[in-house]
Amino acid sequence: MLVLTQGDPAGIGPEITVKAWQALRESGPRFVFLGAPELLAEKAPIQVVATMAEVEPVFPTAIPVLPLTLSTPAVAGHPDSRNARSVIDSIARAVALVLAGDATAVVTNPISKEVVQKTGFAHPGHTSYLAELCGVPGQDVMMLAGPSLRVVPVTVHVALRKAIDQLSTELIIKTAHTVAKGLIRDFGLSSPRIAVAGLNPHAGENGLMGTEEQEIILPAIQHLQQEGLKITGPYPPDTLFTAQARSQYDVALCMYHDQGLIPLKTLDMAEGVNVTLGLPIIRTSPDHGTAFDIAGAGKADPSSLLAALRLAHQLSENRKNAA
Numbered sequence: 397m398l399v400l401t402q403g404d405p406a407g408i409g410p411e412i413t414v415k416a417w418q419a420l421r422e423s424g425p426r427f428v429f430l431g432a433p434e435l436l437a438e439k440a441p442i443q444v445v446a447t448m449a450e451v452e453p454v455f456p457t458a459i460p461v462l463p464l465t466l467s468t469p470a471v472a473g474h475p476d477s478r479n480a481r482s483v484i485d486s487i488a489r490a491v492a493l494v495l496a497g498d499a500t501a502v503v504t505n506p507i508s509k510e511v512v513q514k515t516g517f518a519h520p521g522h523t524s525y526l527a528e529l530c531g532v533p534g535q536d537v538m539m540l541a542g543p544s545l546r547v548v549p550v551t552v553h554v555a556l557r558k559a560i561d562q563l564s565t566e567l568i569i570k571t572a573h574t575v576a577k578g579l580i581r582d583f584g585l586s587s588p589r590i591a592v593a594g595l596n597p598h599a600g601e602n603g604l605m606g607t608e609e610q611e612i613i614l615p616a617i618q619h620l621q622q623e624g625l626k627i628t629g630p631y632p633p634d635t636l637f638t639a640q641a642r643s644q645y646d647v648a649l650c651m652y653h654d655q656g657l658i659p660l661k662t663l664d665m666a667e668g669v670n671v672t673l674g675l676p677i678i679r680t681s682p683d684h685g686t687a688f689d690i691a692g693a694g695k696a697d698p699s700s701l702l703a704a705l706r707l708a709h710q711l712s713e714n715r716k717n718a719a
């Protein structure tokens with residue numbers, strides 16, 4: 397049984413939750429929504445439950461809801477930081493359910509980083525908060541996975557100037573270790589092929605356009621190769637995502653957020669899934685955000701959430717079988 401968080405109540409989370417339930421109610425995978433019941437109640441049959449034991453038989457006929465309270469009524473498209481507490485509580489309670497063995501994986505609906513950070517939330521998003529909740533702070537790695545491509549940004553939610561400053565040989569090595577372990581254990585790849593992007597145009601062209609490749613990235617690759625990893629690069633970023641290049645690797649290690657997420661969303665926006673590696677639990681999420689601009693309009697596409705629910709189920713089965 398998966399647990400699906402509320403996400404921002406003013407975003408498209410409630411709408412895609414209902415659409416996902418309509419698609420999965422007969423076939424599964426089954427999930428329980430951990431959020432305010434009124435977000436779904438007008439759009440679909442719901443059943444408020446008190447414990448996880450009640451969830452399973454409810455799913456084919458109603459969305460099972462473990463209830464949370466909002467501080468103020470949600471208005472689609474108009475986020476309100478007074479509801480940030482319930483957004484954060486939903487994530488924390490979902491993780492606790494999985495750690496306790498009452499649910500198999502956490503799937504998160506999108507949150508607004510701006511809204512939660514206004515209330516003092518100290519994390520740039522779910523990913524590092526999940527690691528903290530799981531007792532493994534700093535071990536989290538973000539991976540976006542789609543049918544065409546997997547990407548991992550080595551630096552994530554920081555300004556581009558800071559991302560360049562944050563890049564280090566040690567960070568690349570640590571990230572690659574987590575990626576290789578996750579792809580082997582959860583995705584069933586026996587020897588994942590990792591391609592590493594350069595940072596600069598033409599991957600620096602031998603120092604002509606930047607030295608990070610020679611000073612930071614190449615030493616990490618050489619170290620990891622000596623450990624036996626199938627890792628190559630640094631490759632010029634502009635040709636790393638062609639169909640021919642993608643056929644040569646299982647995951648691309650990217651030096652900053654948009655270097656990886658632009659190709660991923662361009663190729664796979666509808667079916668892209670955000671997976672957190674490095675945790676003792678499985679967590680997935682749609683690749684998109686809160687989409688406040690279309691919230692409440694009935695236009696939201698549930699495909700990425702559906703892919704996230706299906707992948708969470710598959711990964712938890714893989715992990716169970718591997719154990």
Ligand SMILES: NC(=O)C1=CN([C@@H]2O[C@H](COP(=O)(O)OP(=O)(O)OC[C@H]3O[C@@H](n4cnc5c(N)ncnc54)[C@H](O)[C@@H]3O)[C@@H](O)[C@H]2O)C=CC1
Nearest residue numbers: 505506507508509510681683684685686687689690696697
């Ligand atoms: N996992 C998460 O919690 C994520 C949260 N965010 C947050 O979401 C907020 C908005 O971010 P944006 O950059 O505007 O990205 P966004 O993904 O929310 O929206 C970008 C564009 O794509 C459209 N779109 C997104 N998902 C769609 C769907 N399922 N169906 C139809 N159209 C869809 C939107 O209408 C908008 O035009 C920010 O606060 C950001 O931090 C962004 C990405 C992931």
Ligand SMILES: NCC(=O)COP(=O)(O)O
Nearest residue numbers: 520521522523524670681
């Ligand atoms: N760009 C990906 C994103 O914003 C998701 O972040 P997180 O909330 O999963 O950490």
